[in-house]
Amino acid sequence: MILAHENASDNTAQDTDAEHQAFREEARSWIDQNAPKHLKSHLETSVFGKINTGDENPLAACKAWQRKKAEAGWAALMWPKEYGGRGATPMESIIWSQEEGVYSELTYPFVIGTGMCGPTMIAYATEEQKKRYLPKLASGEEVWCQLFSEPGSGSDLAGLRTKAVKDGDDWVINGQKIWTSEAHHSDYGILITRTDPTVAKHKGLTMFFVDMRSEGVDVRPIKQINGGSSFNEVYFENVRIPDTQRLGEVGDGWNVSLTTLMNERMAIGGIIATGVPEMIDLIQDLLVDNGKAIERSDVRARLAEYYTKATGLKNAGVRSINLVAKGGIPGPENSIGKLVAGELMQDLAKYVMDLQGFAALIDDPDIAVGNSRFQAMLMRSPAVRIEGGTDQILRNIISERVLGLPAEMRADKGLAFNEIPTGNS
Known part of the structure; x- marks a missing residue:
């Protein structure tokens, strides 16, 4: 996904106190002096x-x-300063994202690391590991990926089959992951595995972080319909990981993964380019029915609908950031942002293409x-509605964990993982 950006000058009026205004001016000045303007x-x-950086x-x-x-x-x-961050407030983070503008496109390879892997490491890694890995993650010196989905367990993450078997002070990993964004550029990844198939599927999981250049790790890019290859298959064949690289307790990987998943939905939902600013630009001059598209009442009505949803997404994102700043963790309500953003982007792309004839x-x-x-938006949009949880899974999360509705019936509830019927049994 490419990051959405706003016109920074439109946001200055929102700064209601001198401290925020001073921070904005500092950020704006630094960006003006240091941004790669030749790439703008x-x-x-x-x-x-796709990120366009010319030659x-x-x-x-x-x-x-x-x-x-x-x-x-x-x-x-x-993030805390000792781990490579600034210790900034939520409002300062929002101000920075507004001022960074189009240059935020250049943060794409690091979104998974800073938005998902980093928070998981902060929560579960040792202090020594945090000081070793997080500053290099924040600086982009080392790229991280998230090794979760598998061919038979994408939306049903707890159904994963990648095995980790204890061997002395190491764990031996065998299995396959798929749809792993940026794995082909990554130095490290967080990896969830099954360590005990004799208990319920959510109970027998353990999380690790792994060096992507370890012997036995095979990364194979997947060609996408838009010509890119940002997704990958990753195979593990007798990959050895020291127990010191375990995150959380053995068998508690599901709870560790929830930290990652909740941060993922907050990160993804906040950066999906819904297409609203681009639509506003396009319909100003696009000719339809012997007139400009912006002059048609039905087009203006549709734009108002899209703009309202995009504004709601922005405000929901601000609320989530403030919750985290108060010591909380991103909650299941962040599934709303990711669900709405994915649907909005796809619907808008279809509508604007219809206008073009x-x-x-x-x-x-x-x-x-x-x-x-x-x-490009339309060709990439199906992946947006799958990655980070399919629409169906997100609706289940919202209904059960946000609205408190009855849980969906599950045939595998209470069964040990190795007793769950499969298509091969």
Whole structure:
């Protein structure tokens, strides 16, 4: 996913006290003096799912910007300073994201690390491990991925079959993960495994972090419909992980994973580019029925609907950030943001392409209407509605854990994992 950005100047009026205004001015000044301005025109034409850095290597450009931010204390803002953060407040984090604007596109390879893996390490790693790994994660020197989904257990994460068997002071890992974003660029990953198949499926899991260059780790990029390969298959064949790299207690991996998943939905829901700003730009000049699209009442009504949802998502994100700042952890309500954002982006992309008519068939950014942003958005949107939990799973979470409705019936409830019927049994 490509990060959504706003016009920073539109947000200055929101600063109601001198401290926030001073922080905004400091951030704006630093960005003006340090941002890679030679990349701005390219970044502004990035399409959903791909970072445009011109002739410059995208990963190298992203790492350079992340490193520069970290050196000045602008990376992973809300993390403690000793782990590479700034100890910033939620409002300061929001102000920074507004001011970073289009350059936030360059943070894409680090979203999983800073938004999901980092919080899990902060919660469960040893103090020595935190000081070793977190600063390099925040600075982009080391990229992290999340090794959760498997071919037979994507939405049903607790049904995973990747095994970890204790051998002395090590664990031996065998299995397969899939749809692992950025695994091909990653140095480390957090890995959930099954360590006890004789208990209920949620009880026999254990979490680790793993060096992605370990012997026996095989990463294979998956070609996507949009031409990119940000997802990967990852195979583990007799991979040895020391017990010191275990996160949480043996058998408590499900609870550890909830920390990751709740942070994931907050991170993903807050950065999905819904397409509303791009739609506003496009319909100003797009000709339909011998007039501009913006002049049609039905188009304005649809835009108002999309804008209202996008604004709600923004406000919900602010609320979640404030909850975390008060010592809480992201809750199940963050599933709402991810669910709404995914549906909104896909629906908006379809609608705008309908407005374009036959012109929507052209997907060359150099000649297509709107630089083919909506074509790219539409091709990437099915993945958005799967990654981080499918729509169906998110609705279950919302109904059961937010609204308190009765839990869905489960045929495997109370059964040991190795007693659950499968298609092969």
